Structure formats: C-alpha cells, structure tokens
Amino acid sequence: EVQLLESGGGLVQPGGSLRLSCSASGFTFTSYAMSWLRQAPGKGLEWISVSSVSARATYYADSVKGRFTISRDNSKNTLYLQMNSLRVEDTAVYYCAKDTGSGAIVPQSFDQWGQGTLVTVSS
C-alpha cells in the first residue's frame, strides 16, 4: 500500500522558516518525480514545486520561487520542502504527492497524496 506521510507543520511567525518532510513507502520512490501542493483554508488547490527523481531538476510556482526549496533523500525515501521568509498568505495544508507516471519529470497528474500537514503563519 502506498503511503505518504507529511510532518513538520506548525505555527510560525511571519518571516520565519519551517521544513516539511514527506516519508514515502509502498512504491519505488526512486522511480517517481514528487511534488508539494497546498490548500489554504476553504480554498482551492495550488501546486508549489516538483523534484525530479535525481533532484537535479526542480520547478516552482512563482508564489514561492526564491523562498521555498524542494529536495529529496532517496536513501531515506523522503521528500522535503524548506520554507523561508514565510508570509501570512502561506498559511495552508501542505500535501506531498506522487506523479501518476514514472520516469522523467514531466507535467502530469498525482495519483497518491499524503494526508497533509497544516502550516499557520501568524504573529
């Protein structure tokens, strides 16, 4: 059974930093690009970033570019999101998700999602 388990969320002040983790199991982590997405309370879905299998290729949404960094440790089957210079508008549930298809980093859908971790940015 595929499992994605996010952790690291919490309350942080504006301008602060947080690192999220996503522990993956039940599939060959080293065969899939992985993404982070978020959903503000009562709002829609926003894709944030994707990492290729090797992490040599990454893409970001403009809303987080220069502030957030995606990375992965394939030896630990874990995906990370380092979030710096956090803003109130970054408050959301953050999900990690697995690409539907394996291999190269190409835009595609997500067939597995974690349960999410809540990040609240507030003073």
Place this chain on the structure above:
Amino acid sequence: AIQLTQSPSSLSASVGDTVTISCRSSHGISGSLAWYHQIPGKPPRLLVYDGSSLPSGVPSRFSGSGFGTDFTLTINSLQPEDFGTYFCQQCNNYPLTFGPGTKVDVK
C-alpha cells in the same frame, strides 16, 4: 500560467442523478487534463487522468472527455460517497494549475 475555469461553481443533485461538470482552459492543452474529488478534511483523490483515463479502483460511473480547451467530467448514477468538491488540473506544462472547484451537494 494556464488558467482553468469550472462550471458550475456548485450544484445540488440527488442520488442516482447524472452530473456533468465542465472545465475550460485559457490555452489549448491537448488531452492533458485530470479530475479530482475531495471531501472536506481529506486529500484529493484522482478520478481521471490524460483527459479520459481512469486509474485503477475508480468506478466506471466516472468518465472524462474533451480536448484542447474544453473538458467534461460526467458522473452517472451519483452515489452518496460522490458528494464533495471536484477540481480539474492541467497537466500540459509547469506551473501546474487547478480549476477553482465545483461543489456537489445533496438536493
């Protein structure tokens, strides 16, 4: 970035009804569209990918169609577990973007 619009934004339906939700893209995206269903407090669940393909485990009452800029999700014989919000997502290029959602509730 490619923008997606959905219609209607909400609808009321009864168990057994056929429901149709539309998604329109600001740019042509060939067949690169996915549909998701979300229940409050839960992550989205993939229903359709590549415009019309169903992942393993998704009931056949769900179907997707369309190409280019106009897409449709059809739910035949709506079941109690189908209520919630439906989102479309373009898979044509980065940044990946989602539609604003269509909320389906009980009539």
